[in-house]
Amino acid sequence: MAKKKTEAEKLHERIVGTGELAAIIGKSDRWVRQLTGEKVLQQVERGKYILGEAIQAYCEHVAGGKEEDKRPRLIDYKTEHEKTKAEKAALELEHMKGNLHAAADVELLLSDLILTTKSRILGVPSRISTECENESAEVVEDIVRREIETALASLAKYTPDKIGGEIDHGSTKDG
Template structure:
């Protein structure tokens, strides 16, 4: 009577040694033992691993862990990092095109505009005092109106292309 054929063992169910698994994944046996201590890989016997389970567990570990786990995966951090780099490059491009300005530049420009306008407006009384002496109310009103309009003209001359460049402080006669 012939012996029954032994069922061949499936490759994924084959038990392999630590050194064999290390050779398969391209790491050292010490690395495999560390992953075992970290509970990434599970031994089926002393120094033995089930090939299919070990390779799948290692691949999962390399990709950052299981998706259903509540902790972030390495691949998630890498994806987020790449998105941030793309956003940064986009902002730098817009800045080079002149469509985006640094907050410090805008703050400096607006601060200068406000201070210049304030000083011009505060200088109005001293500039018109002599001109308004013994004048009628209509003439005084016209002189005050003209001086205020002159002081505010710096705001009307504002253009966005001055951001990041030199700021127009007006002429010394303007105050």
């Protein structure tokens, strides 16, 4: 009985063949040979491995490599991928809540606001020309100010809920 206990303690030092190691890790002989060729597993002699070292090396390989290696590990790529998926889900949620808008929607709305305001301001001279005939400078100034304030009022009426919805393309009462 004492002999079995000694053997159990030294199981990690036991030398196993390619087939036996393949059966333990649940892969084929060919897979074990491929890992040996890639220097993941180290042989003590042709087709022989120290069980403990081979299992540890295989576990490190499955985890993506040794952490002290300069190259990125598979686990690092998987972690980065999961992090990216979480960020994407958070952005989609914010979009659904209406707290986040597509850049194209914002650009379209702002372009519409700018063009509408520009056309209203450029239309001021033609709208006030008849009103300002034979008027004093003070009256002309009041009329110009009133028309510019009317043109700029559309900017003050801007609401974020228009983003992503139907946008008014300059169809207003006064032009």
